[in-house]
Amino acid sequence: MDSAILHFISPPIPYFVDCGYAYYGVGDSHIERNCIQVFDLIVVRKGMLSIGENGCSWEINEGEGFILLPDGHHYGDVPCTTDTEIIWIHFQTFGSWQICCDMNECLGKQMELIEEHKKLAYLHHADVSSIFIPKHMKLSPKALEVLETFFQQENEPQSLRNWKRQASFQLFLQHLDREFASPMNDTAIRIADRIELFIRQNYASDITNSVLQEKMNYHPNYLAKAMLKVYGMTPITYLQYYRLEQSKRLLLQTPLSIARIAEEVGFQHVSYYSALFSKKEGLSPTGFRRKFALKR
Structure with a gap:
């Protein structure tokens, strides 16, 4: 229908x-x-x-x-x-x-x-x-x-x-x-869900297109098309998105330093993490923490 x-x-x-x-x-x-x-x-x-x-x-x-x-x-x-x-x-x-x-x-x-x-x-x-x-x-x-x-x-x-x-x-x-x-669960959706689950379970690790190709047994271009169809972004963009979302948890729920949080969620350079975070949220990780987390 x-x-x-x-x-x-x-x-x-x-x-x-x-x-x-x-x-x-x-x-x-x-x-x-x-x-x-x-x-x-x-x-x-x-x-x-x-x-x-x-x-x-x-x-x-x-x-x-x-x-x-x-x-x-x-x-x-x-x-x-x-x-x-x-x-x-x-x-x-x-x-x-x-x-x-x-x-x-x-x-x-x-x-x-x-x-x-x-x-x-x-x-x-x-x-x-x-x-x-x-x-x-x-x-x-x-x-x-x-x-x-x-x-x-x-x-x-x-x-x-x-x-x-x-x-x-x-x-x-x-x-x-x-x-x-x-009925909507076609091949692209199944593959995108597999990618999303792998990223969610391994986001702190070094995930690249080559790693995804090895794990999923599909060419990176096909993996990207599947993720774009279902999630509106490529696997690597989704990985960045998920890492940033997890960093918000640590900013609000722990006293860890910004550098430690960047490392915990998989970013190798704190400056790159801070730049991505600021671009997405409109304020720095420190500013986000100050806005939503009360000092004790």
Whole structure:
């Protein structure tokens, strides 16, 4: 099913807000609303719901899901022609997200979105990852089974029920993300993930294109194309990026000197490390530490 893709960055993972059932008889339509400030996931359990958003129309059939945007204009496009039952789930996220036409656009904008997310979510030194959810989707039996758990805790105390629903929602998102990503997992994505894992596990070592060629058994040009497609940068540029991100951890969490930090994350020359850091962050490593770390 071709669909636009909602691209979230985590942590934090998009969080559950509320859920419920809704019923539509023949001739009924979805209510008209504007900018409800939460994502609205609609899953049709029975029948068919015709819905509009910002001038576009969709038919959501039995077993399908659809996500309405928090800043959109929503309305019933055509009255129901059969009795229809839906599950609705409201959720929200903290930080950055975007909607893209296809996976290529998502991957092309991924690093830009990650950098924006880190600033908005105050994740100056945290590892983050992408979550890809289609706007209009066919749900697997397993995903539908997880959905039903949202309504199996009605006799639980409120505090316990809310915890369980958060856990169920995260499991549900995990199913959607994995089911969507599996067909997209072509050779380039698999290779890029192997490179990323190798860099993450060995970033303090001397990693060159020759080393990557030996470990991955592919020509450096092919490795570069794979990383550019998935991460928007070459392996060596990603290595520099990852080293700088790890240095932020040490700047904020340890009293190590700038020279020692440069050495710990794999830079042979502290002057080169400081220049790269300043170019990326707009301030020196020392300035970054002064801005975010309190002196004891």
